[in-house]
Amino acid sequence: MTDQLTSSGPSRPAGAGAGAGTAAAPAGRGHRTGDQPGARPRRTRRVGPIVRHAILIIASLVMIYPLLWMIVSSLRPNTEIFRNPGLLPISFNTENYVNGWNALSQPFSHYLINSTLLVLGCVIGNVIACSLTAYAFARLKFWGRNIAFAVMLMTLMLPIHVVIVPQYIMFSQTGWVNTMLPLILPKFLATDAFFVFLMVQFIRGIPRELDEAARIDGCGHFRIFFRVILPLMTPAIATTVIFTFMWMWNDFFGSLIYLTTPDNFTVPLALRAFLDSQGTSDWGAMFAMSVLSLVPLFIVFLLGQRFLIRGFATTGIK
Amino acid sequence: MSAIGELTSMAKGRGRGGVREKHPDNKPALVFMAPWLLGLLGITLIPMIASLYLSFTDYSLLAAPKWIGLQNFVDMFHDARLMTSLKVTLIYVIVGVPLQLALALALAVLLNEGIKGLSFYRSIFYLPSLLGGSVAIAILWRQMFGTGGLVNQIAGMLGFTNLPGWISDPSTALGTIILLHVWTFGSPMIIFLAGLRQIPQMYYEAAEVDGAGRWRRFTAITLPLLTPIIFFNLVLQVINAFQSFTQAFVVSGGTGGPSDSTLFYTLYLYQKGFTQFDMGYASAMAWLLLVIVAIFTVINFFVSKFWVFYDD
Known part of the structure; x- marks a missing residue:
């Protein structure tokens, strides 16, 4: 359902283009060169950029700063964390990482693997199910399409809490509570409407002539989808992969409800269990594992930024 | 633009397609749409109906649901903790969302002025909104605003000593979580930036020729032309904010404390449903949440007629 609305609301780019694009704004708004005829020279012209910077x-x-401080502190002895609000001196005390790694019933790698499996399942599900659905909405003419599309958009705004109780009851009857299935299965059923919408917008931007050409060559809808549309929508798929990764890596509400024993904990649940068991005694180790849990997000953010921007630039805003 | 734009234009009957369209693709569509249809039924609609039914029952998972009519809803009005949780959530939404959007807009405007290093700043501002929903950041927040945490250490250096722990004081705990929400202004900022790009440069040039200053250009051009995007951000952020859970849960250790000052509505719902297993009551609460969110969204759409400017 709309986990993205709940679990990590803030990270939602929300269908509108993070069109941000590159720095290729209409050249130099605000950087007027000053030699345009009729432009009155004003003081802000020289001072402005400095103040802005x-x-x-x-x-x-x-x-x-908080992020940098957490990283630096994770490498400091515990006593120092509550004494030094600065970033210097940078020490390289790896003790916290060793302690944190072994603090829970399983080594931390166990939770990292669980999270990876969860994310992997959700990514595959979202890519397959959302792209199929999006193709139908964007290219096929079928009975009830507009109504279905409106319903799909409305599910974007539906709080997950409205369905979580019966879902939980349903999955407890199938014996799937305390497995990842209740978290992964919905992704294979295209319940992340946000990505369906993103892909619909993207497919609408692909010239129909390409479909027509393939149809004349004798392709049916399935071959058009797999041979023509799917290869062309890699930016939208990349965006889907990255956001699914980010949201599910951070997923807390659903995981908290469905994953009940420590062996099945994902990284967020492990961190929370760590916090509960340690209270406020071992901040160093907790910071160390927190930093570790953010590393994959950093990496995906750095690698994926380009794709995100490209994916959104072609969708979102008209 | 985007989801909300599509919905409005459909509601206005501007959706694409004629009155009597032919449906040549019904069969392949059924195959392509099968996963979504199954999901809509099995994961969304049927559970929605089931939760509506459960909201009229007393159900604890152990015995069969017992029909009690409106009792859950009557109980809710006499439930002091529920009222507290509503108050906490409303304060969070009404204070947090406008603050976050104002900051997002201010920085987007600043960044849009053809500044050098735009992509660098944009990344820095965007990063927190990707991390803000994580447990790791909530843990960081708990240390930062704790008694001897980072904030008090810095305050101590500035001469403010013996400050209380911000998260252990009921009067400031909610504020720290609002601050965390504001810290994640990056994603609406990105959307504002994209919107600012759509404003034709010639408007500004014309205004400048007419002698309009920076502030006048902002209020007379930027702001009106950006209102659809402000509206879009507002609707989405309000819906999101009503559903905030992780941060309050982790910062308060799952209690919503101190003295229920961070008892978010969803947190109370979780406690009712999944620690006390009072599934009937939790379902009733979920429906109240849906109604509240819907009312806010409808109000937003209604009020938008008076301030959102569509340039079409």
Whole structure:
């Protein structure tokens, strides 16, 4: 369902283009060269950029400081964490990582593997199911399409809580509670409407002439989908993969409900169990594992940024 | 634009397709749509109906559901914790969302002025919104705003000593979680940036020729032309904010404390449904949430007529 709305609301790019694009804004809004005829020279013209940079640099620092401090602190002895709010000196004390790795009933790698399996299942499900659905919405003419599309858009806004209780009852009757199936299966049923919408928008942008050409060559809808549309929609698929990864890596509400024994815990649940068991005694180790849990997100963010922007630039805004 | 735009235009009857369209693709569509249809029925619609039914019952998973009529809803009105959770959530939505959007808009406008290093700043501002939903960040927050945490250490260096722990004081605990929400302004900012790109440069040039200053250009051009996107962000962020769970859960250790000051509605729902296994009551709460979110969304759409400017 709409886990993305609940689990990690803030990260939602929300269908509108993170069209951000590259820095290729209409060249130099605000950087007027000053030699345009009729432009009055104003003081802000020279001071402006400096002030703006100053504001932006301070804002960036405030935004990023907690993260940097957590990384630096994860390498410090526990006593120092509550004494040093600064970033220096940087020590390289790996003790916290060793302690954190072995703090729970299983080594931390166990939870990393669980999370990886969950994410993998969800990514595969979303890519297959959402792209099939999106093709039908974008290219096929069938009875009730507009109504189905409106319903799909409305499920985007449905709080997961409205269905979680009966879902839980249903999955407890099939004996799937305490497995990953209740979290993965819905992805294979295209319940992440956000991605369906994203892909519909993307497919609408692919020239229909390509479909027509394939049809004249004798292709049916399945071959058009697999041979023509699917290869062309890699940016939208990349976006789907990245966001599914981010959301499910962070998923908490659903995991908390369905994964009940520590052996099946994912990284967020393990961190929370760690916090509960340690109270406030071993912040160093907790920071260490927290940092570790964020590393995959950082990597995907760095590698995927380009795809995200490309994926969104072609969808979202008209 | 986007989901909300599609819905509005459909509602206005501007959807594509004629009155009597032929449906040549019914058969392949059934195959392509099969997963979605199954999901809609099995994962969404049937559970929705089931939860509506359960909201009129007393059900604890152990025995069969017992029909009790409106009793759950009557109980809800006398449930002080439920009222507290509604209050907490409303404060969070009404304070957190506008603050977050205002910051997002301000920085998007600043970044849009052809500044050097745009992509660098954009990444820095966007990153927290990708991480903000994680347990790791909630753990960080708990340390930062704890008694001897980062914030108090910095405050101590500035001469403010003996400050209380922000998350252990009922009057400030919610504020720290609102702050966490504001910290994730990056995703609406990205959407604003994309919107700002759509505003034709010539409007600004014309205004400048007419002698409009920076502020005037912002209020007379940028703001009105951006209202559809502000509206879009507002609707989505309100819906999201009502469903916040992880941060309050982790920061308060699952209790919603201190003294229920961070008892978010979803957190209370979780406690009722999945720690006390009062499934009937939890279902009733879920439906109340749906109704509240729907009311807010409808109000948003209604009020939008008075302030959102469509340039078409």
